[in-house]
Amino acid sequence: MMHIWKLTPVDSSDPTWTGYDTRPMFVRAESAREAQERAELATVQFVSTTEGYLQSNPWRDYRTRCGDVTNTSGHSVDGPAEVLTVC
Numbered sequence: 001m002m003h004i005w006k007l008t009p010v011d012s013s014d015p016t017w018t019g020y021d022t023r024p025m026f027v028r029a030e031s032a033r034e035a036q037e038r039a040e041l042a043t044v045q046f047v048s049t050t051e052g053y054l055q056s057n058p059w060r061d062y063r064t065r066c067g068d069v070t071n072t073s074g075h076s077v078d079g080p081a082e083v084l085t086v087c
Contacts, residue, residue, distance in 0.1 A: 002077040005035035029081040032066040
């Protein structure tokens with residue numbers, strides 16, 4: 001069953017959020033983990049290092065709060081897993 005998840009940065013002043021839109025994001029997904037994965041795919045960035053490129057994304061780890069807002073978001077649970085809106 002799909003749920004609607006609201007993802008928000010734990011601390012948007014953390015330097016790892018530099019270059020990322022830190023507004024809340026609504027995602028339709030079966031689990032919080034899948035919601036974070038969808039957010040990551042929608043916002044992926046690559047950082048140049050001396051050894052090549054490194055994928056960097058704080059939307060998929062401990063720097064993100066992910067809450068089930070299925071009953072209060074106004075978004076439909078019908079449809080595929082996807083990022084619905086960035087507020």
